[in-house]
Amino acid sequence: MPKVNPKISSKPLAEKTLLIVGAGKSGKAAANLALKAGADIVLYDDNEGSITNFKESLEEKYIDRVSFCIADTKKIDFIKISLAVLSPGFPSNAPIISEAEKYNIPLISELSFGAGFLPCKSVAITGTNGKTTTTMLTGNMFVNAGFVTHVCGNIGYPVSLCAVSAQEEDMAVIEVSSFQLERIGEFHPIIAAVLNISADHLDRHGSMEKYINLKKRISENMDSSDALILNINDKNCLSFSKNAKPNVYWFSSTGEVERGAYLSEDKLFISDNGNKQLICPVEEVRLLGSHNIENALVASLIAYLRNIPFPVIRYTLRSFAGAEHRMELVGEVSGVTFINDSKATNPDSTIKAVNAMRSPTILIVGGYDKQTPFDDMANSISASRVYQVILTGETSYKIAESLKETGFTDYIIVDSLPNAVKEAMAFASKGDVVLFSPACSSFDKFKSYEHRGEVFKNIVKDLDVGR
Incomplete structure (x- = not known):
């Protein structure tokens, strides 16, 4: 029989009601922990699908201790709330957070x-x-x-x-x-x-x-x-x-x-x-x-x-071979090496990836715009082994402008990741590397950087099958 964590089994949150903000992975984990520790909970999310997924996974013994709120904060009795636990994905200026602060409810992260x-x-x-x-x-x-x-x-x-x-x-x-x-x-x-x-x-x-x-x-x-x-x-x-x-x-x-x-x-x-x-x-x-x-x-x-x-x-x-989606060797197709660096969600991370290249490199870059500058990254690309850049995503034109400022003009803009890989393969010669290091978050077209990385790997695998 598995050991029990005494900090939870003593039910320190009995007779308390917690507000859990966010029903994604972090919020779901916090909600289940709070229930195990004796609390009743109010689970809030502005996404009905996330709430539905939680309901479907909820143990029957906890059903009567959970209430749900989708988007409308007016349905929450804040006077009963002892503590609010915030999922990291919820922005700090979200209305639910402002409302909790009006009632002087302590707010902490799921981490804490x-x-x-x-x-x-x-x-x-x-x-x-x-x-x-x-x-x-x-x-x-x-x-x-x-x-x-x-x-x-x-x-x-x-x-x-x-x-x-x-x-x-x-x-x-x-x-x-x-x-x-x-x-x-x-x-x-x-x-x-x-x-x-x-x-x-x-x-x-x-x-x-x-x-x-x-x-x-x-x-x-x-x-x-x-x-x-x-x-x-x-x-x-x-x-x-x-x-x-x-x-x-x-x-x-x-x-x-x-x-x-x-x-x-x-x-x-x-x-x-x-x-x-x-x-x-x-x-x-x-x-x-x-x-x-x-x-x-x-x-x-x-x-x-x-x-x-x-x-x-x-x-x-x-x-230790490394983390998935971080300078991950996907494989080789017709003598061209493909590297998945989807975890590179900011320019500095892509700079490090580019600087690690020792072979002629084609860089696939671009994604969701987090309002970060790309000038330093463009300078690093210009001074690196990268000879061709393929831009995709929201930031394509912004990165293109930064590259032009450095005098680097060997880039093209495409409308999707599959087309980016297709163009990279057309440019590549035996011995080259295709580096997918987006320098941006994935939220323009993907659920997460993991999802984006998996899509890239599947595209490369399909290339290999089609040889």
């Missing part, structure tokens, strides 16, 4: 709600790029060290779902987005890492300053017994060390640091308390690209701080 029920310690990883890969790599290190490990958060497995099955001796490795940090509540990891910060999600946050300040909140509830890992080569991360309550550790891909992890002479090292320890040579790290060396440094440092032996760290770096 779920983490409050975790019986085990947690580490948190945020940043603009590299979060998913670093979270998965870190999780693999804990698994290989013998821990029951819950890799969760923004990676697609809600923390509230993880909390239901977690035990005190386990470890939670949590990917954290800026959306989740808007209502951080009492979220308190023992180790937090900020990988990098560049322009992203400005359509939601309004300014770069607000986006940076949200990332900084990851250490808000940490104390002097905790560890904060920062990128010494990122000016925004540098500022986070000022007046930081946790112990600060650094990582660097450009030279030695006194306390942290670094790259020197093509070798990865950890330095702490005056001692320098070799992790492994760069050539032994299986992940592709210089940006993944930084991810490897962070994962190794987290593992070291939790006393995971160096042989386990080395083994994981040598064996």
